[in-house]
Amino acid sequence: MPRPTARPALAAAAVALLSAFPAVPAQAAGAHRAAPGCATPPAPDRPVAETPWPQRRYAPQRLAALASGAGVTVGVIDSGVDRRHxxxxxxxxxGADFLDPGGDGSGDCAGHGTGVASIIAAEPRVGVAFQGLAPGARILPVRVSEQQVVEGRESGRTVSAVDFARAIRWAVDHGADVVNLSVVLYTDDPAVRAAVGYAVARDVVVVAAAGNLHDGGDPRPYPAAYDGVLGVGAIGPDGRRADFSQTGPYVDLVAPGGEVLMAAPGQGHRRAEGTSYAAPFVAATAALVRQYRPELTAAQVTRQILATVDPAPGDGSGGGYGAGVLNPYRAVTETGAGPQGPARRAVALAAGEADPALAARQARRAAARDRAVVVAAVAGAAVAGTALLAVVLPRGGRRRWRPAA
Incomplete structure (x- = not known):
């Protein structure tokens, strides 16, 4: 059986989460290895065969024929991602490890980042109903924390806010098309703000958890509150805002975040709750849209997601639902969405650094766009030819002639 539901520290802690510890150098270029062993290794979990409620809501099999996130890279800046699952x-x-120099982001002592990544990209397997919403996407893990809850208390190291900002820039520079930030600071740090602007300026969709401190007075969460970021609140299986999910103008939309099933480090699955786990549903949707509509900019992807949400239950008052409830299928399939995106304007903060991934990413999207144009032209010609035959052949029959063999 999965462990009891837990609301992880990464999206519930105060500013100390990313600023109470000394800075740690980032990994050396070209060096790739897992993080050192965990002081408190995550307990093993068993596989869960039953269908989780978010999949009953979103029916990913309907999306599979349209998009899987293939060709899109999602940066998961978190506690690491266990690729052994x-x-x-x-x-x-x-990826990179900003907590232990030389690591490649594949060590996960908390299980948080592995769970987040699995909601995005877990592969379907026989006998297991759980899968990621964008199983064709690539995950780029960037480790910034090993914090977990041990005997009811938060325990473990985190990086400084400055290194958190460096981690965001690293993910952007190494090809992330979407960045998932299931971490929360409750102070406006200029380095983090500039790093988010760096990502927005380089056409990256940035998604962040809106925080779990509704009972604590809804302190303003960052990066969710920054311009250009999709701030995500949580709903439970009943479709209503989870009681812990924060409310405020920084909530742009909501997604499943209560009693969410996800992969556990090593093997098996577990359930947890928090806006941490609502954010990756939105990041996965962004990956689907980026594959299906490669001509869209990051800002247009954001507008598309917000314009295709489902209405919030009831009157949705109180700022807890934002524009409404995430609908991945509508985000992928609907065109000509009317609303112009979130009320918070998207700003690009110039940073001046070189961007080695930008040219490659733009070339990839240009190639995909060219392929789409060719396919559309061929399809259009086929339709026109069929229509012409439908008109000409009956007339030819009346004149007693047939097309050449």
């Missing part, structure tokens, strides 16, 4: 094997790239 059977549903993540072969889907996790070599």
């Amino acid at each position: 059977p549903q993540l094997a072969g889907r996790v790239d070599a």
